[in-house]
Amino acid sequence: MPFREINSKMVEATVVPGQKMYSQRGAMLAYKGEVSFTPNMAGGQGGLMSMIGRRVADEATPLMTVEGSGTVMFGHGGHHIQVIGLTGDTLYVEADRLLAFDGTLQQGTMFMGSQGGVMGMVRGQVTGQGLFTTTLKGHGAVAVMAHGGVIELPITPGRPVHVDPQAYVAHHGDVRNKLSTALGWRDMVGRGSGEAFQLELSGSGAVYVQASEEKL
Numbered sequence: 001m002p003f004r005e006i007n008s009k010m011v012e013a014t015v016v017p018g019q020k021m022y023s024q025r026g027a028m029l030a031y032k033g034e035v036s037f038t039p040n041m042a043g044g045q046g047g048l049m050s051m052i053g054r055r056v057a058d059e060a061t062p063l064m065t066v067e068g069s070g071t072v073m074f075g076h077g078g079h080h081i082q083v084i085g086l087t088g089d090t091l092y093v094e095a096d097r098l099l100a101f102d103g104t105l106q107q108g109t110m111f112m113g114s115q116g117g118v119m120g121m122v123r124g125q126v127t128g129q130g131l132f133t134t135t136l137k138g139h140g141a142v143a144v145m146a147h148g149g150v151i152e153l154p155i156t157p158g159r160p161v162h163v164d165p166q167a168y169v170a171h172h173g174d175v176r177n178k179l180s181t182a183l184g185w186r187d188m189v190g191r192g193s194g195e196a197f198q199l200e201l202s203g204s205g206a207v208y209v210q211a212s213e214e215k216l
Contacts, residue, residue, distance in 0.1 A: 002102060003083045003141050010075040011083060011143050013100060017069050020103030024076055025062040027099055033070015040065045061095040065103075074100050079145035079216065082208060086172065089205070090137040093144055093170035096216055102140030110135050144170055148211030160202035166213035173205015 002021065004012045013021060015035050028037060040063045066072060075081065076099055084091060092110065101107075109132045136142055146169045153161050155175055165179065180200045201207050 003100070003143050005081070005083055006073065008080050008149065009078055010073055011081050011100070013066070013072050013074060013143075015066055015068050015070050015072060019067075021066040021072075021100060022063045022098075022103060023066055023072075023074055023100035024098060025064045027074045027076040028066075029073040029075050031070055031072040033068060035066065035068035035070045035072055038065045038067070061098060063098075066100075074143065076145060077216075080148055080150060080210070082144050082146060082150040082169070084142045084144060084170065084172065084208070086136065086138060086140055086142065088137075088139055089172050089174075090135050091142055091170055091172040092133050092135055093142070095134045097144045097146070097169065098134065099143040099145050101136055101142040102138075105136045105138045105140045105142070108135045108137070109133070144208070145216060146208070146210035146212075147214045147216070150208050150210050152206050152208055155201050155203060155205050155207060157202075157204055160200050161207055162198040162200050163207060163209055164213060165197055165199045166215070167209050167211075168199055169208040169210050171201055171205060171207040173203065175201050175203040175205040175207070177201045 002014045002016075004014075006012055010029060013023075015021060015033070022040060025039060079099075081099055086105065150169060153163075155161050155171075155173065162180070171177065178200050180198050
């Protein structure tokens with residue numbers, strides 16, 4: 001894993017000759033060695049068609065390519081940073097939460113309706129995340145941003161995890177997600193708990209939850 005957590009808001013990445021890394025543009029805080037930072041007009045990996053797909057899906061965040069030999073410190077906006085290691089599975093995360101990730105990971109986009117049907121689409125609208133999300137697949141590490149601290153909750157078969165949609169950060173593994181409702185008569189007359197919608201994740205994997213209901 002190339003990322004080392006310096007504190008809750010800064011990570012250090014090791015850059016190795018011959019291997020690329022991607023980071024959000026402007027997220028470099030300091031570096032040592034011979035390292036170059038190049039604006040990535042394609043917004044990541046996959047060539048022209050992938051770039052067009054990300055822009056159509058509104059999942060194209062400004063990125064830069066990091067190459068060379070040395071170490072780089074990353075951070076952005078004072079946000080909390082969580083490093084997530086992938087061992088062949090897929091991470092689902094909004095593009096604007098990506099701070100940096102291994103260039104070895106395969107980047108793509110996913111239609112929300114394909115992992116939760118109609119309620120998956122509704123979830124995207126309720127949370128303000130839209131109808132698509134970014135995916136990163138393979139072996140490597142990803143640094144994502146969040147408000148406040150982040151907790152990793154394991155998801156095991158038969159024991160789904162329910163999350164406030166606004167506190168959801170990312171998830172990985174073989175996981176299904178859908179928006180569930182708890183609307184009752186109290187909600188209809190304005191006496192509800194304020195937790196009318198929850199995101200239900202089931203299967204096998206993990207979900208990351210931030211200590212805030214505020215989007216980046």
